[in-house]
Amino acid sequence: MIKDQDYLKKIADICLSRSKKLGSTDASILVQSSVSENINVRNKKLDGSERSENLGVVLTTYLGKKKSSIASSNLKESNLNELVDRCIETMKITPEDEYNSLPDKDLHFSGLKDLDLYDETHLSNEDKINYIKEAEDEAFSNNKIVNTNGSGFGENKSNFLLANSNGFADGYKTSQFTAYCEVVSKSNGSMERDYEYTSKRFYNDILKPKDLGSIAADHAVKKLNPKKIKSEKISLIFDKRISKNFLSIFASAISSSAIAKGTTFLKDKLNQKVFNTEININDRGDIKKANGSRYFDSEGIGIINLDLIKNGILQDYLIDTYNGKKINRKSNGRASGTTNLYFENGSKTFNELIKSEKKLLYIKETIGHGTNIINGDYSVGASGIMIENGEFSYPVSEITIAGNLNNIFQNITLADDLEFNYSTNSPTMHVEGMIVGGK
Amino acid sequence: MTSLLKNSELSIEKADKIVSETLNSCDDGELYVEDTKSETIVLDDNKIKSSNYTSDLGYGFRAVTGDTVAYSHSNEISEKSLKNSSDNLKSTLKNNSGTYNSEIKKTNQKLYKDIDPIESKSMKSKIELLNNMNEYARSKDSSVKQVTASLLAEKKNIEIIRSGGELLSDNRPLVRINMSVMVEKNGRKETGVYGIGGRQDYDEYLKNDNWKKVCDEAFRIANTNIESKPSPAGEMKVVLGPGWPAILIHEAVGHGLEGDFNRKKTSAFHDLVGKKVASKGVTIIDDGTIDNRRGSLNIDDEGTPTERTILIEDGILKNFMQDRLNARLMNTKSTGNGRRESYKHVVMPRMRNTIMLGGTNTQEEMIKSVDKGIFAVSFGGGQVDITSGKFVFNCTEAYEIINGKVGAPIKGATLIGDGPSSLKEILMVGDDMMLDPGIGTCGKAGQGVPVGVGQPSLLINNMTVGGTQL
Numbered sequence: 001m002i003k004d005q006d007y008l009k010k011i012a013d014i015c016l017s018r019s020k021k022l023g024s025t026d027a028s029i030l031v032q033s034s035v036s037e038n039i040n041v042r043n044k045k046l047d048g049s050e051r052s053e054n055l056g057v058v059l060t061t062y063l064g065k066k067k068s069s070i071a072s073s074n075l076k077e078s079n080l081n082e083l084v085d086r087c088i089e090t091m092k093i094t095p096e097d098e099y100n101s102l103p104d105k106d107l108h109f110s111g112l113k114d115l116d117l118y119d120e121t122h123l124s125n126e127d128k129i130n131y132i133k134e135a136e137d138e139a140f141s142n143n144k145i146v147n148t149n150g151s152g153f154g155e156n157k158s159n160f161l162l163a164n165s166n167g168f169a170d171g172y173k174t175s176q177f178t179a180y181c182e183v184v185s186k187s188n189g190s191m192e193r194d195y196e197y198t199s200k201r202f203y204n205d206i207l208k209p210k211d212l213g214s215i216a217a218d219h220a221v222k223k224l225n226p227k228k229i230k231s232e233k234i235s236l237i238f239d240k241r242i243s244k245n246f247l248s249i250f251a252s253a254i255s256s257s258a259i260a261k262g263t264t265f266l267k268d269k270l271n272q273k274v275f276n277t278e279i280n281i282n283d284r285g286d287i288k289k290a291n292g293s294r295y296f297d298s299e300g301i302g303i304i305n306l307d308l309i310k311n312g313i314l315q316d317y318l319i320d321t322y323n324g325k326k327i328n329r330k331s332n333g334r335a336s337g338t339t340n341l342y343f344e345n346g347s348k349t350f351n352e353l354i355k356s357e358k359k360l361l362y363i364k365e366t367i368g369h370g371t372n373i374i375n376g377d378y379s380v381g382a383s384g385i386m387i388e389n390g391e392f393s394y395p396v397s398e399i400t401i402a403g404n405l406n407n408i409f410q411n412i413t414l415a416d417d418l419e420f421n422y423s424t425n426s427p428t429m430h431v432e433g434m435i436v437g438g439k
Numbered sequence: 440m441t442s443l444l445k446n447s448e449l450s451i452e453k454a455d456k457i458v459s460e461t462l463n464s465c466d467d468g469e470l471y472v473e474d475t476k477s478e479t480i481v482l483d484d485n486k487i488k489s490s491n492y493t494s495d496l497g498y499g500f501r502a503v504t505g506d507t508v509a510y511s512h513s514n515e516i517s518e519k520s521l522k523n524s525s526d527n528l529k530s531t532l533k534n535n536s537g538t539y540n541s542e543i544k545k546t547n548q549k550l551y552k553d554i555d556p557i558e559s560k561s562m563k564s565k566i567e568l569l570n571n572m573n574e575y576a577r578s579k580d581s582s583v584k585q586v587t588a589s590l591l592a593e594k595k596n597i598e599i600i601r602s603g604g605e606l607l608s609d610n611r612p613l614v615r616i617n618m619s620v621m622v623e624k625n626g627r628k629e630t631g632v633y634g635i636g637g638r639q640d641y642d643e644y645l646k647n648d649n650w651k652k653v654c655d656e657a658f659r660i661a662n663t664n665i666e667s668k669p670s671p672a673g674e675m676k677v678v679l680g681p682g683w684p685a686i687l688i689h690e691a692v693g694h695g696l697e698g699d700f701n702r703k704k705t706s707a708f709h710d711l712v713g714k715k716v717a718s719k720g721v722t723i724i725d726d727g728t729i730d731n732r733r734g735s736l737n738i739d740d741e742g743t744p745t746e747r748t749i750l751i752e753d754g755i756l757k758n759f760m761q762d763r764l765n766a767r768l769m770n771t772k773s774t775g776n777g778r779r780e781s782y783k784h785v786v787m788p789r790m791r792n793t794i795m796l797g798g799t800n801t802q803e804e805m806i807k808s809v810d811k812g813i814f815a816v817s818f819g820g821g822q823v824d825i826t827s828g829k830f831v832f833n834c835t836e837a838y839e840i841i842n843g844k845v846g847a848p849i850k851g852a853t854l855i856g857d858g859p860s861s862l863k864e865i866l867m868v869g870d871d872m873m874l875d876p877g878i879g880t881c882g883k884a885g886q887g888v889p890v891g892v893g894q895p896s897l898l899i900n901n902m903t904v905g906g907t908q909l
Contacts, residue, residue, distance in 0.1 A: 042703070045507075051510070053514065053520075054783070073494075083492070147705055149703070191705075191827065261483070369833055379852050379906070381905070398856070402672065435672050
């Protein structure tokens, strides 16, 4: 069972009162409790079950502008006391940092909590196994699917309390139901794997098992017997599961920490055209039941909705208290990063996009970590499908795609097929003229 | 021996009783208890940005029968909590029964000292060191615009209680010193990153002002990259430098030789034991027994002593890396590769220090033999698709080779290759085998574990370079 708010409050009080007693001028604390149960199935047979019960506390103490933190999973009072003592001792000898402080009291969240972020549905292990077996059954009904890498179902429930010495104390429960199916296809000596994944706060919102299995199988089969193509400059279409990665890159490039340090290619680009004029990017924390929704960030600051990109122009950064002070801006509640970040729909249909040029490469998977936020260089391994005259023709693998994000962002055209499946969501994306490295 | 349970509400006798009673009808399993203390201090943007101390205590209780694993973990170390876990394991495995295999090799292996690297250096001197690193790096050139330096130390004590009351333990220190420098010149920004570490006290790594060399190296890489030109795209010959570039070996073949993927037949290597998978002269080992190395362990996380496992010998595939579960199902022995990130994670076959042994060629002759290609000296991260065998890694320092000579530095590019075929494309193996500086963390199924790599310089016939210059 996850712990209730009273229990979390008791732990928070022990730490906050002891750090005050030992001389800290300010303190903030996060106490968390979660329980997750995961089932893994392979070839329609139970492969493993896992139950985890997690407790944790993170305490930050301040002495004026000095700061130190401790974290622990051992919530016994004697251990907590020992750790608070250690935290205070370290804090005293840590140099001052003029930007250290608790968040602005006026920005603390206060309001209704009506976003529906917790589904108390509990599935027995039997139910979980049945769900995932049904998905694998469906995947194996495709005769080119010969094996699975494992498929799984997870249920996570968590509760937390965030409190600080300025009187903030709030927390709430969230839930997450996740299922994935990863299968292996084989044909003519070629072996490929692919997957489908679904994760929602409410059990009723996740994909139906048959859909999960058939989509995974379809992905894996379409990759079979790939060709390697010649190096060339070609326009790419990014599948929705890849196009959303550009939003994550964009988010790290406009974090106030990177902006303050100057370690991003989007520094000094506020109010400038970063994307083409048809692109709009929003970050909304108040979508009911959505994966990225939250009431306040990890400092207790209420979430406001941000129009980050409007008609291609950069409107705002993602700001927390510490880095906000460095750039002379107030926090906009993004100490824990983005909430539900998405590109607004474009004006073209998917079919119009894939028919927009005679030859296009459809990217379904990228591998590697080849994104350089500092200068915008982008180079990753990729696989996908060649599109000729608007038709999917043959799979392609062992290639690289490269460019610079400054150019890539200016050359994006979006389809109108946005769905809210994850916390970061994008429609299908067309990017003109990237360099493919192949034969 | 004093147990990690000594200050808890759970006595070792009670724990023994629950473990034995739960596991007797299973093939394998154990209670794994872990007490980890870690400390991270970060200097960023001229300030000590954070000092975090973490104390983590918990257990993971595992029962294995056939190929089914039941796992339950918790931070609450009490009889009640362990009984709940036991019930949970039993309900998962209720339709199965097995015969407990109590056999586990004993060892007196002592590859690192039982020290606490967090306590052996004062907070004051750690802060002073970070400030010195910051000042020294910034003083190197006015083009240095940003410096991030960090110190990480960890003391992980683990204990494995097996059915029948057998108790195995290991105390593992680990430190890492990191440096990142950003240089800005003529409107261009580039970074250089370098680090050192292993299973000894900080002071062992700081001898002879070694921290200056860490700063020098990070600055040198950043400064080299500021002059870099766009990388070529397409297939070409690649010369790899010695040491850290062995993450190519780790990605290209290491993961594909882990027992689980081969037992499940999802690895591109699963039916290649005894077959030629690499050029003649290529020998690759996975060694958990090198003193003080980041990837070394006295015993793995199932209690099996680590060993030096030969994976590929003179081009022929010899062995996979095994944990107990996959070894049992493949009728072989554990090679001591059963590892987990923490008590919150299930055991899987994982690499330790993965090394290609040296050959007879010199780096000079490799470069001389290349008309058009690249010379890759250092890499960032890598990744592999086990099933298709395709792997990538990202160059952080590379140069073009033209007509047998090293030319201009080129921008960070991704290299992509095919695991099973790339080792056959090795044309020369260098005589300059080197281990990495002790910084690697390998990720698999969401779990990160410290690893090491090593290799001599290599000449690879054909790899695809992901540049922008056609």
